[in-house]
Amino acid sequence: MILWNEYPILSENFLKQHHDLVLYDVFHQVVAFLLHPPPCHCTDAPCQCDLLQKKISFSLNLDLFNFLQETHEDSEFLSGARLLLNIPQESYFQKNYTQAYPSWLIEKNLNEEEKNFKAVDQLTWALLRLCETYQLSYLRETRTSISESLEVIFGNTPVKTNRHNKLQESHGGEHFYKRQFKRYKSVCHFIAALQFMKKENREPILFSWNQSDRIERFLSLANWFKQKLLLLQTPNAKKKDVFLPEEILPLPSWVVPHEIDIPIEPFEKKLEEINVPFVEYLNSKSA
Numbered sequence: 001m002i003l004w005n006e007y008p009i010l011s012e013n014f015l016k017q018h019h020d021l022v023l024y025d026v027f028h029q030v031v032a033f034l035l036h037p038p039p040c041h042c043t044d045a046p047c048q049c050d051l052l053q054k055k056i057s058f059s060l061n062l063d064l065f066n067f068l069q070e071t072h073e074d075s076e077f078l079s080g081a082r083l084l085l086n087i088p089q090e091s092y093f094q095k096n097y098t099q100a101y102p103s104w105l106i107e108k109n110l111n112e113e114e115k116n117f118k119a120v121d122q123l124t125w126a127l128l129r130l131c132e133t134y135q136l137s138y139l140r141e142t143r144t145s146i147s148e149s150l151e152v153i154f155g156n157t158p159v160k161t162n163r164h165n166k167l168q169e170s171h172g173g174e175h176f177y178k179r180q181f182k183r184y185k186s187v188c189h190f191i192a193a194l195q196f197m198k199k200e201n202r203e204p205i206l207f208s209w210n211q212s213d214r215i216e217r218f219l220s221l222a223n224w225f226k227q228k229l230l231l232l233q234t235p236n237a238k239k240k241d242v243f244l245p246e247e248i249l250p251l252p253s254w255v256v257p258h259e260i261d262i263p264i265e266p267f268e269k270k271l272e273e274i275n276v277p278f279v280e281y282l283n284s285k286s287a
């Protein structure tokens, strides 16, 4: 599977010069993956997901190209941008106008995903923090799990009746989190990076055409999350690795992680709980 656009007709030099456009092109593909995360679970054939992904990134690229046309005079630059962003000639549009995925709908759909993204982000962080907690405990283990992370998020509920399940469901509880995590697993590093930047600052990156430096940071962050997630393990489970490399979308090969150092805080209460036997042992020794 070719994940990221390749630009065979464009020279290395051109791509270096127009790195901003490459960043936007990749970011628009990420947005498409966020709205239709692979692998999809479409039950009705034929699946439209691939096509929808293409339509989404195309509409976003077209918006960018229209902006460039308004703001740039240099025709050589514009024809380069047309090639790089894969913008067809005018006649194409009249023919295909009714098939398009409008950009206002992309924005609307993305906003509607917010609740899902929040759940995925929270569970992703819980997995990372739980692992940190076990590493800092006397066990010194690289260990985490989805079920234990959910326990930390929702508290321990020993009796799981149907009524309880329904309540959880309607309140976006554990089942909702599990379902969303399953659906967005391949893009959860992008979601975590996006949510991280949202907490960090200001306006959204989508539809603002002068923030390529932030897209660069977004990709570095996503890469950082990906590296951390690939280290997560649930030692006693049938499938040890929480994420297999093929379960999480790779980033373009040129993305280099730089200057990212986000502290991962342990869960203090959980840390105390894990350390109880150790503390008891120490106490019995000193008694």
Ligand SMILES: [Zn+2]
Binding pocket: 040, 041, 042, 047, 048, 049, 050
């Ligand atoms: Zn599908």
